[in-house]
Amino acid sequence: MSNGPSPSTDSAPTAGSPSAGGSMAAVLDAFPVNAAQGITTKEDLRNHLIQAAAVETQTIPMYLYAMYSIAGQGHSRWAAGTGAHRLIRSIVVEEMLHLCLVRNILVALGFGDQVRFYDEDFVPDFPEYMLHRHPALLLRLSRCDRNLIRKIFMEFERPDAPPADGAPPKGQYATIGRFYKSIVTGLERLDTAEPQSLWAGNKPELQYVAAYWNNDGGGEPMLVKDLKTAQQALRMIVDQGEGADPAKPSVPIDILYPVPGVDELPHFHKFQRIAEGIEPIGPTWKVPTDPKSFHYADDDAATSISELFNAAYCYVLHLIDVLYQTPSTDVVPGKKSLRYGYERLFMSAMQGVLANIAEIMMATPARTGEMAKRKLQMAPTFEYSALPATGKKQHLIKLCDEAIAHFPSLGGDNGVRWLLGNMPDV
Structure with missing residues (x-):
């Protein structure tokens, strides 16, 4: 587990206010x-x-x-x-x-x-x-x-x-x-x-x-x-x-x-x-409710990893879209299939890329702004990220390289950077 304060069992404060609107x-x-x-x-x-x-x-x-x-x-x-x-x-x-x-x-x-x-x-x-x-x-x-x-x-x-x-x-x-x-x-x-x-x-x-x-x-x-x-x-x-x-x-x-x-x-x-407490939750990180990207505006490190997470989240959604546009006619025994690769990798991206970025964020204390004053951890915002029309994989790798300067654990064997290198460029 990354360095940071011990997990809390207290209720998390709210970092935003409810809105009647929404996408x-x-x-x-x-x-x-x-x-x-x-x-x-x-x-x-x-x-x-x-x-x-x-x-x-x-x-x-x-x-x-x-x-x-x-x-x-x-x-x-x-x-x-x-x-x-x-x-x-x-x-x-x-x-x-x-x-x-x-x-x-x-x-x-x-x-x-x-x-x-x-x-x-x-x-x-x-x-x-x-x-x-x-x-x-x-x-x-x-x-x-x-x-x-x-x-x-x-x-x-x-x-x-x-x-x-x-x-x-x-x-x-x-x-x-x-x-x-x-x-x-x-x-x-x-x-x-x-x-x-x-x-x-x-x-x-x-x-x-x-x-x-x-x-x-x-x-x-x-x-x-x-x-x-x-x-x-x-x-x-x-x-x-x-x-x-x-x-x-x-x-x-x-x-x-x-x-x-x-x-x-x-x-x-x-x-x-x-x-009912039959299945225990255990200790949890003290994270904000409904975090938004603007909460990280004064912290370059937090902004870098937040942008990486949102881009990766939207990449997973886009990968599913690409899967549904790629015919399965190339799925032939003994041959490499582009379509089958998409079918396997969108779940792998959720399990490996998203989960690992989120783990690093939630184990890191917020360092600026209201979140820092309330002694909250950073957390992913799950917001829409505008990915480039082409070169989405390289875009993710670029964002990851920028975030690695602040969060070295994104790198290394089987780390997020390595996993992104194995994702398809869709």
């Missing part, structure tokens, strides 16, 4: 849905699925930030740590799976080119409100503690409807469970009306179906080609997390081919175990 407002405007009307056209279905992908992107930075804040042991925060660390990691990887399953359905419907994960409007801007949840739930980047798990994470994954007065905002659903149920109903309705044309634009060679792994969770990528396979993909998303049946305390590791006794907990129940 998701642009997604709502560009791809509107009507909860009262449901899905009656193929465009309605597309809009619902793109908003479903937006919901998944809201979870990933939020859960990663909490996981990174746990002061674990070893070279990487991705390595197995305390019970809470391990459970949150399994949920993050399943959320990545859900993101790709939604995109597979979009590809199968002929809309694969109409969504980009690396897009300024698609990168969450915390604090922001959860889509399709009434009453409103404000999402935060915050240090992991039982209150955060109970008040935000469990509420996000709540399988039943929360108590609410009045109706949700116009066009939105009251719960993510109802939202996904509407998608299933809409798919069934449109498939009955026009089964041939609904799937006519499918490009199966552009779907993500391989090279996924999750040591502590279930599910796997799957090819979507018709109503049945789309229903299976949606069931995997719902059963593992959002909208799960509250009467189901566990779900099969393999949703599609269950084996009796080989189960895991849905996301809500995993978080519940942490909130």
Whole structure:
């Protein structure tokens, strides 16, 4: 563990103030849905699925930030740590799976080119409100503690409807469970009306179906080609997390081919175990809530590593986009495949590059500004970073070389600098 103060078990102060705005407002405007009307056209279905992908992107930075804040042991925060660390990691990887399953359905419907994960409007801007949840739930980047798990994470994954007065905002659903149920109903309705044309634009060679792994969770990528396979993909998303049946305390590791006794907990129940203290969190770093890049404006060292993290985070999102633009037709036994490399490396970038940069940041005390006065640690901000049109890999390496001057542990064998050298230039 890098030099710095001992991890704290106190609550982290808030470094920003809640905002009613956020990047998701642009997604709502560009791809509107009507909860009262449901899905009656193929465009309605597309809009619902793109908003479903937006919901998944809201979870990933939020859960990663909490996981990174746990002061674990070893070279990487991705390595197995305390019970809470391990459970949150399994949920993050399943959320990545859900993101790709939604995109597979979009590809199968002929809309694969109409969504980009690396897009300024698609990168969450915390604090922001959860889509399709009434009453409103404000999402935060915050240090992991039982209150955060109970008040935000469990509420996000709540399988039943929360108590609410009045109706949700116009066009939105009251719960993510109802939202996904509407998608299933809409798919069934449109498939009955026009089964041939609904799937006519499918490009199966552009779907993500391989090279996924999750040591502590279930599910796997799957090819979507018709109503049945789309229903299976949606069931995997719902059963593992959002909208799960509250009467189901566990779900099969393999949703599609269950084996009796080989189960895991849905996301809500995993978080519940942490909130109830069954799975310990352990010591955590005293990090800010909802940090922003401007908090590091007076510190060249902090700015350098913050910029590196955000660029690497956006590179991972872009790498997924490139994967979905690269046909799998070059995946041939005995030959090197560009596509298969992308499939393996986007998860490797999360595990190796992002986790290691975050570990170095969170183990380093802030040295200037309000964060230093409050004796907080540095932390990643998960903000949009404008990557160059070409030479993205070299851009990351340049940022890393600049940050290494302040944080030498970014270098060395198997360090971030070495890992970036092995990433594709996409």
